[in-house]
Amino acid sequence: xxxxxxxxxxxxxxxxxxxxxxxxxxxxxxxxxxxxxxxxxxxxxxxxxxxxxxxxxxxxxxxxxxxxxxxxxxxxxxxxxxxxxxxxxxxxxxxxxxxxxxxxxxxxxxxxxxxxxxxxxxxxxxxxxxxxxxxxxxxxxxxxxxxxxxxxxxxxxxxxxxxxxxxxxxxxxxxxxxxxxxxxxxxxxxxxxxxxxxxxxxxxxxxxxxxxxxxxxxxxxxxxxxxxxxxxxxxxxxxxxxxxxxxxxxxxxxxxxxxxxxxxxxxxxxxxxxxxxxxxxxxxxxxxxxxxxxxxxxxxxxxxxxxxxxxxxxxxxxxxxxxxxxxxxxxxxxxxxxxxxxxxxxxxx
Amino acid sequence: xxxxxxxxxxxxxxxxxxxxxxxxxxxxxxxxxxxxxxxxxxxxxxxxxxxxxxxxxxxxxxxxxxxxxxxxxxxxxxxxxxxxxxxxxxxxxxxxxxxxxxxxxxxxxxxxxxxxxxxxxxxxxxxxxxxxxxxxxxxxxxxxxxxxxxxxxxxxxxxxxxxxxxxxxxxxxxxxxxxxxxxxxxxxxxxxxxxxxxxxxxxxxxxxxxxxxxxxxxxxxxxxxxxxxxxxxxxxxxxxxxxxxxxxxxxxxxxxxxxxxxxxxxxxxxxxxxxxxxxxxxxxxxxxxxxxxxxxxxxxxxxxxxxxxxxxxxxxxxxxxxxxxxxxxxxxxxxxxxxxxxxxxxxxx
DNA sequence: CTGAAAGCGCTTACAG
DNA sequence: CTGAAAGCGCTTACAG
Numbered sequence: 001x002x003x004x005x006x007x008x009x010x011x012x013x014x015x016x017x018x019x020x021x022x023x024x025x026x027x028x029x030x031x032x033x034x035x036x037x038x039x040x041x042x043x044x045x046x047x048x049x050x051x052x053x054x055x056x057x058x059x060x061x062x063x064x065x066x067x068x069x070x071x072x073x074x075x076x077x078x079x080x081x082x083x084x085x086x087x088x089x090x091x092x093x094x095x096x097x098x099x100x101x102x103x104x105x106x107x108x109x110x111x112x113x114x115x116x117x118x119x120x121x122x123x124x125x126x127x128x129x130x131x132x133x134x135x136x137x138x139x140x141x142x143x144x145x146x147x148x149x150x151x152x153x154x155x156x157x158x159x160x161x162x163x164x165x166x167x168x169x170x171x172x173x174x175x176x177x178x179x180x181x182x183x184x185x186x187x188x189x190x191x192x193x194x195x196x197x198x199x200x201x202x203x204x205x206x207x208x209x210x211x212x213x214x215x216x217x218x219x220x221x222x223x224x225x226x227x228x229x230x231x232x233x234x235x236x237x238x239x240x241x242x243x244x245x246x247x248x249x250x251x252x253x254x255x256x257x258x259x260x261x262x263x264x265x266x267x268x269x270x271x272x273x274x275x276x277x278x279x280x281x282x283x284x285x286x287x288x289x290x291x292x293x294x295x296x297x298x299x300x301x302x303x304x305x306x307x308x309x310x311x312x313x314x315x316x317x318x319x320x321x322x323x324x325x326x327x328x329x330x331x332x333x334x335x336x337x338x339x340x341x342x343x344x345x346x347x348x349x
Numbered sequence: 350x351x352x353x354x355x356x357x358x359x360x361x362x363x364x365x366x367x368x369x370x371x372x373x374x375x376x377x378x379x380x381x382x383x384x385x386x387x388x389x390x391x392x393x394x395x396x397x398x399x400x401x402x403x404x405x406x407x408x409x410x411x412x413x414x415x416x417x418x419x420x421x422x423x424x425x426x427x428x429x430x431x432x433x434x435x436x437x438x439x440x441x442x443x444x445x446x447x448x449x450x451x452x453x454x455x456x457x458x459x460x461x462x463x464x465x466x467x468x469x470x471x472x473x474x475x476x477x478x479x480x481x482x483x484x485x486x487x488x489x490x491x492x493x494x495x496x497x498x499x500x501x502x503x504x505x506x507x508x509x510x511x512x513x514x515x516x517x518x519x520x521x522x523x524x525x526x527x528x529x530x531x532x533x534x535x536x537x538x539x540x541x542x543x544x545x546x547x548x549x550x551x552x553x554x555x556x557x558x559x560x561x562x563x564x565x566x567x568x569x570x571x572x573x574x575x576x577x578x579x580x581x582x583x584x585x586x587x588x589x590x591x592x593x594x595x596x597x598x599x600x601x602x603x604x605x606x607x608x609x610x611x612x613x614x615x616x617x618x619x620x621x622x623x624x625x626x627x628x629x630x631x632x633x634x635x636x637x638x639x640x641x642x643x644x645x646x647x648x649x650x651x652x653x654x655x656x657x658x659x660x661x662x663x664x665x666x667x668x669x670x671x672x673x674x675x676x677x678x679x680x681x682x683x684x685x686x687x688x689x690x691x692x693x694x695x696x697x698x
Numbered sequence: 699c700t701g702a703a704a705g706c707g708c709t710t711a712c713a714g
Numbered sequence: 715c716t717g718a719a720a721g722c723g724c725t726t727a728c729a730g
Contacts, residue, residue: 007707018717023709031715048491053467054406055707058722063403068448077426077633084450091457096464099417099448101433108440115445118402142397228637254637261639264613284426284631288577288603290610356723367701372725380699404723407706700730707722714716 006047015043026051057120066090066308067116067124068099071109071134071150077282078300082127082148085304093312095122106137113137123311125304126150131161131197144316146307149300151324158314158322160306164197167296167329168204171249171277174294174331176212179340180247180275183209186224186234186259188251188279201251201279220245224255231255235262246274246344247337253278253285253295256336260289271338281332291335299327355396364392375400406469415439415657416465416473417448420458420483420499426631427649431476431497434653442661444471455486462488472660474653475499480510480546493665495656498649500673507663507671509655513546516645516678517553520598520626523643523680525561528689529596529624532558535573535583535608537600537628550600550628569594573604580604584611595623595693596686602627602634602644605685609638620687630681640684648676 008026012019017036024032025040043049057063068086070079079101087097098116102109116124117139124143126136128150136145136152147159175183185205189198202221209216222237224230231250238245239262250256256278260270268274270291278286278295286293306325314323357375361368366385373381374389392398406412417435419428428450436446447465451458465473466488473492475485477499485494485501496508524532534554538547551570558565571586573579580599587594588611599605605627609619617623619640627635630646655674663672 008709009707012717019707020709020718021716024716027709033715036715050463050467050491052407052469052707053464054403054412054469055722056709057403058401058407058724059707059709061722077429080426080428083448084452087448087450096447096449096468098445099432099436100445101436103433114399115402118399119445120401120403228639232639254633257637258639261609261613264610282633284603284634285637288606288634290577290581290607357725358723361701368723369702369725370700373700376725382699385699401723404706405725407708408723408725410706701728702730703728704726706724706726709722710720712717712719714718 005052006049007052011040011043011047011049014047015040061120063120063122064095065119065121066095066097066311067112067119067121068097068127069109069112069116069124070099070101070127070129072101072103072129077284078129078298079127081300082304085301086125086308087304088301089305089308089312093308095308095312110137110139113139117143123308125307125311126157127304127307130195131164132195144311144314146310148303148307155321155324158310158325160303160310160325160327161196162298162303162329163326164200164329165204165207166326167279168201168249169208170204170329170331171201171279171296172205172208173212174277174337175247175249175275176208176214178247178275178337180245181214181340182217182220182243182245182344183214183247183249184220184222184238184245185249186222186231186251186255188224188226188255190223190225198251205249224251226252226254228254228258228261231258232262233258235259236266239263239266239268246340248274248276250276250278253280253282253293256293256295257285257289270336273341275338275340276336277331278336279329286332286334289336294334294336295332296329297332298329302327354401355398356401359396360389360392360398363396364389410469412469412471413444414468414470415444415446415660416462416468416470417446417476418458418461418465418473419448419450419476419478421450421452421478426633427478427647428476430649431653434650435474435657436653437650438654438657438661442657444657444661459486459488462486466492472657474656474660475506476653476656479544480513481544493660493663495659497652497656504670504673507659507674509652509659509674509676510545511647511652511678512675513549513678514553514556515675516628517550517598518557519553519678519680520550520628520645521554521557522561523626523686524596524598524624525557525563527596527624527686529594529693530563530689531566531569531592531594531693532563532596532598533569533571533587533594534598535571535580535600535604537573537575537604539572539574547600554598573600575601575603577603577607577610580607581611582607584608585615588612588615588617595689596625597623598626598628600628602629602631602642605642605644606634606638619685622690624687624689625685626680627685628678635681635683638685643683643685644681645678646681647678651676 127148151159281297476497500508571583627644635642
């Protein structure tokens with residue numbers, strides 16, 4: 001580190017050629033004699049030459065860079081999948097990712113966007129850690145942007161979110177498929193929050209029931225809070241009913257986990273006695289449960305990938321309304337769903 | 350986006366000054382008349398001027414950038430804390446972080462390091478997702494580097510890792526403190542792997558016992574695999590003994606979680622009948638358990654912070670051996686540790 | 699306090 | 715196929 005890094009001029013001089021030629025071999029351009037190419041390459045090798053990206057950037061105007069801004073309040077296990085998905089797609093296109101965690105601070109957020117723009121990013125993905133409406137820094141309008149797991153009320157940015165309704169529907173269908181008719185649903189949040197994740201999953205549940213001709217029974221629905229404790233309590237509550245459910249659909253894996261403890265306490269076995277489907281696919285929980293939990297996966301990697309892909313391929317600056325994309329939440333089959341117990345299957349055809 | 354972004358020249362012309370003056374106000378340098386400053390600033394405002402960072406970088410030689418390379422095989426919930434810690438420290442110093450997930454691919458890793466160097470990073474943090482020995486790309490020697498949660502056999506890079514031994518010791522001490530004497534330990538991996546996390550935590554357990562004058566009893570130790578299933582099985586196994594333990598120290602929270610199910614099955618209550626301490630502080634598990642799990646926190650954020658801090662402040666290029674730092678794993682008290690049951694406390698003073 | 703000029707390390711036409 | 719020159723958007727002495 002003591003000696004100055006060699007520049008293209010040093011290479012040119014040492015190789016006895018002009019800088020243009022060095023640039024040509026560097027960029028693998030045609031019209032370079034094989035002999036000169038070899039010569040130049042060997043000199044670069046010897047001198048340990050590394051191109052300076054900033055110079056290239058300034059000349060070509062291409063930063064090969066995307067910004068990734070996360071808007072989050074608390075550490076979640078999801079951030080990484082999102083980043084991984086985005087980065088995988090970016091790498092295919094030879095781009096890098098500048099990741100910033102604004103951690104819920106508006107000032108930091110504004111500053112971050114400004115910094116990213118000054119760095120010349122080709123686009124910014126603004127990712128929330130759960131599906132909700134957001135207010136974003138105005139400067140985001142200066143640069144191609146896609147919102148991930150969130151959206152603005154005005155829908156003035158491209159956005160990609162999980163298809164909560166469809167996820168809820170498919171979770172419920174999976175249970176119906178096994179003959180269950182008394183299926184409880186514990187929402188992942190109070191409905192009053194208006195969060196799409198809570199509303200949507202419940203709506204999907206209702207849709208599936210309706211389609212299967214199973215009457216909706218309000219007595220089987222509980223408003224949960226998302227955490228394990230809530231699942232534990234509501235499971236006990238539902239268990240206390242005269243005619244307890246044979247299947248449970250929880251809006252989060254954590255609630256399903258709490259419910260497992262409740263089932264164990266009363267001597268019920270999953271999936272022999274009761275079937276369970278979760279939501280989120282937090283695999284450190286879903287895999288750890290006994291039996292492992294069947295759950296709906298939040299498409300974090302896919303959303304990250306979609307976001308970068310959109311930045312890469314969408315025509316910017318046009319007037320058409322930005323796409324509001326919903327990605328499916330695939331079911332991850334593990335071991336918590338089984339056939340409805342024979343004694344409860346009376347109403348089957 | 351249709352019009353070209355204004356440069357410092359455009360500002361200079363519009364403000365009727367030279368570019369040097371614009372640069373001076375941009376950098377808040379002294380020796381600018383108040384009137385000119387105001388004038389220039391208003392022009393910048395009007396034209397929506399943003400400095401081009403790449404130009405600044407190329408002139409000053411400062412990239413204000415660190416690389417963050419993760420070497421990981423599988424998604425872990427820890428990556429984010431590491432990144433957050435690193436980024437928090439970087440922001441204080443007005444630096445940004447370029448995050449790359451090499452995902453276990455050597456080619457990608459090499460390429461990533463090359464890219465980062467070309468981007469002019471001031472340093473690279475190379476982070477593993479669990480404490481082990483690594484082989485790193487040679488190019489890392491070209492730039493200040495610190496290894497996080499890993500180390501090289503040659504110890505030729507600065508490194509920061511969790512103090513596994515001390516963590517194991519303090520976990521055990523916590524249990525001894527409550528009068529427990531028959532304390533089981535389930536390691537988080539086969540000892541044959543040689544992983545510091547498995548060896549170290551067990552060693553700490555032994556140290557604590559020795560210091561307390563409690564004879565080490567091999568019958569109380571099991572080699573676990575880290576996952577919930579393993580915890581479940583070994584808990585049952587230990588429970589079957591003639592004189593079962595009153596306390597359990599698990600090398601991972603996931604194993605503790607499995608054990609909770611075993612305890613529930615046999616009607617044992619935590620912490621009334623048995624006490625439990627975990628390791629990792631995976632809070633989505635630790636918080637979700639009933640009662641919440643007392644556990645040793647892996648210092649991910651602290652390691653991330655330390656790494657950037659070291660890059661920022663250490664004198665580089667000197668010959669002294671790079672520091673090999675161990676950071677403590679603080680205990681996180683939740684609700685799983687209680688007094689030894691009276692009937693088991695016979696041997697107390 | 700301020701402007702004109704040089705230069706950071708590249709790429710890109712333009713001649714030859 | 716190749717070299718010399720201009721220029722990307724800044725900062726930094728250097729005169730005034």
